[in-house]
Amino acid sequence: MHISQILEAAEDTLLLRTFEQGSEPGNQHMFKAEKGEMWWYSSQELWLGLGKQPKTSALIKIFRSLFFKRKDRWSNSITLDARSLSPESVEVIVNGIILGGYDLQLYKSEPKPLSAFFGNEGRLNILVEKESEETGAAIDIAQKTALVQIRVMDLMNAPSNYKTPQTLAQWAVDSGSENNYKVTILEKHDLQQMGMHALLAVSKGSDAPPVMIVTKYTPETYTKTIAFVGKGVTFDTGGISIKPSANMHLMKSDMGGAGAVLGIVELAAQLKLPVRIIGIIPSTENSVDGSAMKPGDVIGSYGGKTIEVIDTDAEGRLILADGLAYAVKHFSPDVLIDLATLTGSVIQTLGYEAAGLFTPNDNLANELTVAGEKTGERLWRLPVWDEYKEEISSDIADLKNYHGKPLAGAIVAAKFLEMFTEEHASWAHLDIAGTAFGDNEFAPGRAGTAYGVRLLREFLTSSVSNN
Incomplete structure (x- = not known):
């Protein structure tokens, strides 16, 4: 998986946006931003609820669970909208995403295939307002740690x-x-x-x-x-x-x-x-x-x-x-x-x-x-x-x-x-x-x-x- 900061999301990528409870864009979508809640805003945009003031352990589990449950059917390219996220949150989220691709099938003769997103062809784009050394360092730490x-x-x-x-x-x-x-x-x-x-x-x-x-x-x-x-x-x-x-x-x-x-x-x-x-x-x-x-x-x-x-x-x-x-x-x-x-x-x-x-x-x-x-x-x-x-x-x-x-x-x-x-x-x-x-x-x-x-x-x- 290749991870990098970007300033604008491409059309051929899945955009992943996060919301805390109380900051969701409106109840007309029936989206409450509860912890782990998913809402497909469109075929190319997925909203994810983080709950109220999520702690580190909750953030990791939310993203780890989401990416693990769908690990065989993700798009090759995913863009995380991190424009409102701190470098610390980016580190935690990226760590959870990578761990979501963990494959326990260590000794199966015919393991089920994973999405190419978790392989060498996969791309995780971090959408930011402007590129920063702090966010780059957070991504590097998250990837190496995971x-x-x-x-x-x-x-x-x-x-x-x-x-x-x-x-x-x-x-x-x-x-x-x-x-x-x-x-x-x-x-x-x-x-x-x-x-x-x-x-x-x-x-x-x-x-x-x-x-x-x-x-x-x-x-x-x-x-x-x-x-x-x-x-x-x-x-x-x-x-x-x-x-x-x-x-x-x-x-x-x-x-x-x-x-x-x-x-x-x-x-x-x-x-x-x-x-x-x-x-x-x-x-x-x-x-x-x-x-x-x-x-x-x-x-x-x-x-x-x-x-x-x-x-x-x-x-x-x-x-x-x-x-x-x-x-x-x-x-x-x-x-x-x-x-x-x-x-x-x-x-x-x-x-x-x-x-x-x-x-x-x-x-x-x-x-x-x-x-x-x-x-x-x-x-x-x-x-x-x-x-x-x-x-x-x-x-x-x-x-x-x-x-x-x-x-x-x-x-x-x-x-x-x-x-x-x-x-x-x-x-x-x-x-x-x-x-x-x-x-x-x-x-x-x-x-x-x-x-x-x-x-x-x-x-x-x-x-x-x-x-």
């Missing part, structure tokens, strides 16, 4: 027989080569020599060897280093503490944190953001065989602490423990953020509308929350008070990975992770279990959302501007 999100969604939606830790590693290597950032893959023998005992313990039941993916984007000038650590469990059976079979097929999505980290490093490199970014992804399968880690086992960790394994299905926090300790020891980042599809508890608390935010740092909490509100990838802060620390105390080891109680599960998981941050002053944990893989228009069931890519991009941009 294409990265689509790549992340493909990873999320891939089944485990097409997605192993080695798959994620190769994705990072290829991306680093194409986008000029460094990638180091720590293989199983490296992990053994380094003492990544927690990651290795989780991997014991799988034939697929674990890896630690380390990506480094370093701009020419920067004043801040931010490290992201993403959970990369490419399939999670629960291990010996095996999950119920009913929804186990959805556990191909248990690398949502890894997807967000892979995506933001690639996007930051493409946008040339002036901040050094470290992306660390401990990756493994959590499978079952005679060698698998067992409940009651005591394992080591890269940070030196011993861990009593109460539940092998609480494996994500184990591999993140090694990833966090590695980030702190080798990179001393100014900010440390981990992302993980970690607990069902956070879904019970927040549903599918927001991810859980855990940090003792008020300023960092505010920056992330503001970024989430602006992008529509929302966060809600939950406490990490020291009173919860007793829930992970162990009689036999330094700590245990699960408290075994039907309460405060997401908080206790965050307290466990905090123990491996060396009391980092600017650490945050994002539990994205309810937002990374959810019900949307892309599939009749659940599918990847690429949650976190836009959130982290906005956070990084704001962090640089406030520096």
Whole structure:
């Protein structure tokens, strides 16, 4: 798809006009401009209602839904009337339009064809009063962000027989080569020599060897280093503490944190953001065989602490423990953020509308929350008070990975992770279990959302501007 600013709409293009409620051109057309309402003013002009004072999340969904539902029958050329839209709105709308062309038919032998609009011959024209650098930059950001999100969604939606830790590693290597950032893959023998005992313990039941993916984007000038650590469990059976079979097929999505980290490093490199970014992804399968880690086992960790394994299905926090300790020891980042599809508890608390935010740092909490509100990838802060620390105390080891109680599960998981941050002053944990893989228009069931890519991009941009 080619996207460009224009000053006058051609006759052979479909004109798409948007209206907020209260600004519609008249009730004689029976058009109320309600959210998502469509009105064919003519065969070449489509009106779209945005509702009352639409937020970012609503705008994206309106356009994503519209373009997805008609993705097999759009005109090759579409003109968006953006003369009354801000550059920020243009960015959001263009992002939604491109995502509307997402194709989930990854492994169908005879996929249904998409409109040529979403291919190389398609044209999206942005009708403006006058061309501006701000609108041009918004279009560029929207396009690059959406294409990265689509790549992340493909990873999320891939089944485990097409997605192993080695798959994620190769994705990072290829991306680093194409986008000029460094990638180091720590293989199983490296992990053994380094003492990544927690990651290795989780991997014991799988034939697929674990890896630690380390990506480094370093701009020419920067004043801040931010490290992201993403959970990369490419399939999670629960291990010996095996999950119920009913929804186990959805556990191909248990690398949502890894997807967000892979995506933001690639996007930051493409946008040339002036901040050094470290992306660390401990990756493994959590499978079952005679060698698998067992409940009651005591394992080591890269940070030196011993861990009593109460539940092998609480494996994500184990591999993140090694990833966090590695980030702190080798990179001393100014900010440390981990992302993980970690607990069902956070879904019970927040549903599918927001991810859980855990940090003792008020300023960092505010920056992330503001970024989430602006992008529509929302966060809600939950406490990490020291009173919860007793829930992970162990009689036999330094700590245990699960408290075994039907309460405060997401908080206790965050307290466990905090123990491996060396009391980092600017650490945050994002539990994205309810937002990374959810019900949307892309599939009749659940599918990847690429949650976190836009959130982290906005956070990084704001962090640089406030520096």
